Amino acid sequence: MQLTLKADGRKNLAEQLAAAGYPLDLRCGGNGTCGRCRVRLRSGEWETDGKPVSVPAEVNACRTRLTGPEGEVEIPERSLAVRQGKVAAAWRSRPLPESRESVIAVDLGTTTVAAVKLCNGEIVREATCFNRQSRFGDNVITRINHVGTSSGALEELRMAAVESVNELLDRLEPDGAARIALAGNTVMSCLFHGIDPSPIGVMPFTPPCRIFPVRGAAELGLRAGDIPVLTVPAIAGYVGGDLTAGLLETPLRPGELLVDIGTNCEIILQTEQGMFCTAAAAGPAFEGAGIHCGSRAVPGAIDHYFGRNSCSVIGGAAPAGLCGSAMIDFLAVERRLGHLNEFGRIQPPADCFEAAPGVTIYEWEIEQLLKAKAAVRAGIATLAAYCRTPVKKLFLAGGFARYLDFGNAVACGMLPDCELEAVGNTSLGGAARLAVQPGLAAELERLIDLPKDIPLNLLDEFEDNYIDGLLLP
Ligand code: FES
Known part of the structure; x- marks a missing residue:
């Protein structure tokens, strides 16, 4: 236009x-x-x-x-900014307890915000939108940096989060709701409460707080009457309330991992000795940012890639880019077909590769994908090795896992060859459980003290595992 x-x-x-x-x-x-x-x-x-x-x-x-x-x-x-994408509001876990009350749960993600209205333990309405904070940058570091740009920037970010949630509340019709519960990563939860998250941006990444006060909706600026708003507490600076909520929904046994792959790959591992957690910076490539061929999971995005000019596209439209799952397919499929060598170089040598009409991938973009998958792989491998615990099963939470072909994720070396299960948006699931059972707040505060935070930058093996992870098997 x-x-x-x-x-x-x-x-x-x-x-x-x-x-x-x-x-x-x-x-x-x-x-x-x-x-x-x-x-x-x-x-x-x-x-x-x-x-x-x-x-x-x-x-x-x-x-x-x-x-x-x-x-x-x-x-x-x-x-143009995409106002509404295709975001999962579903999760897999035990049923919610029945309750006559109507409540609202919110998953405040860095990129997307999802909310559901529940009645009698059932979802009666759901809504999603993109986080309006995205105009201040696509990841938590750019948001933290924005806080330092002016005295009003923190409030600007807080209001952007509040307006995102309000957009969903308007669609959910919150009249009569008894309470709202919200889960998000630590930076999102801080910003939503107007707490400066800057300490998370510098070593040793200590969050300014992990437990957030119960606030009134009106006081926060939410259009939901004056009902209480509960926030799921955070585990560490880079392992937030979204993972605490996930842990509530997906109890782990020794050898089992809960992993949420986003801009940061958050990992919790249960061992015989206890629980350990870490986060690896995967970057925004899998969310379609930082590379030209990338796309969010919106209509026109290729969600599954089977080979040159063979793919499925969300909404059946003409392909406009690859979303995270298709990027993983691309690495695995083209390596299998011999069009990529083990270093991710295009064979026969070329600057770029046309994956579908109008969707071209350059070698420098393949490099970004390799770095993202190497960070995920190295995070998992380093934590498992540190804990001397072989990985038996991996639960994948979050939207990225929704379309992911597990075979290709293992083949390209991103995930270990073990039992894999996608559990959906457990951040929203845990928030929903807290909304229905506000008494669980004490249990959540107990849960956040269970995992021991292991910063990967302190472990020498991480670098070796990362370099190995850059290769395509
Ligand atoms: S927002 Fe303009 S180049 Fe990134």
């Missing part, structure tokens, strides 16, 4: 477009590094990063300003 804009000296182009009703995908928070906000300048006088641009030109809108009185811009569909 094409738009004519008038000069507004204070706003950059991305801000002007958002004000005009066309918010862009600002995954790196306007740092000019992700390239997701690219638009085409058609006419007018512009500057990018303070330097004049000669039109026509393709630019990052977050770094561009209109310097003349008027300018014309073309916005590709792919650069």
Whole structure:
């Protein structure tokens, strides 16, 4: 679509477009590094990063300003922020206890927010949206960094989270609900409560708090009457309430792991001696960020890849990019077919590979995928080796596992060859259980003290396992 804009000296182009009703995908928070906000300048006088641009030109809108009185811009569909994706609100665990009360559970994720309304232990409504904080960056580090940019930034992030939850509450119709329970990673929970999460961004990653107070919905700015809002407590800086909730839903036996693969791969391992947890930075590649061929799980995203020009696409539309599960398929399938060597280099040598019409993967993008899968593999292998506990079974929580082909995840070396089970959105499941049974708060506070946090950067084996993990078996 094409738009004519008038000069507004204070706003950059991305801000002007958002004000005009066309918010862009600002995954790196306007740092000019992700390239997701690219638009085409058609006419007018512009500057990018303070330097004049000669039109026509393709630019990052977050770094561009209109310097003349008027300018014309073309916005590709792919650069627009996706308001609603296909996000799982389902989880697999024991049934919820029956209760006459109507309650609401929220999973506040870094990228997506999901909520359900429950009545008599059953889901009666569900809603999902993208976290409005995404305009400040696509991962917890960019959000933490944003807090330091101005005195009002923490409140800005808090309100973005509150407005995301409000968007869902409006769709769930919360009238008559007795309470809300929310689970999220530690940074999300802190931001939701207006607590500065900065200590999580620096060694030794200590969270400013792990247990969050019960607050009133109105006090927090939620449109749900004045009902109590409970927050699932966090285990550590990078092992948050989403994993505590997962632990509540998926009790572990020795040799069993609970893993949630996101920008951070959070891992809990039960051993004969006790419980241990860690987190490995997988980066945002599997969530479709930082690489051009990546996509979130939205219509048009390839969810399963079987070989060149053979794939399934969410919504049956023309393919526009690969979501995380298809990236794993790509690595495994093309390695099997001999189009990738063990270092992930394209065979016969080429800069890029066309996976589907219009979906091209460059070697540097394959490198990003290898780094992401190596971080997951190294995190699991290092924790298991540290605990001297062979992995018998791995429970995969979260949206990434939803479409994942386990055979390909093992074949490309991301997951160990053991029993694998997808358990769905257990963060939402645990929040739902807390909403129905608020008395579980004490049990959750007991659970967060069980896992011992093992920072991977302190273990030498992590580096070796990571380097091994970069190879394709
Ligand atoms: S390059 Fe503009 S938001 Fe990332």
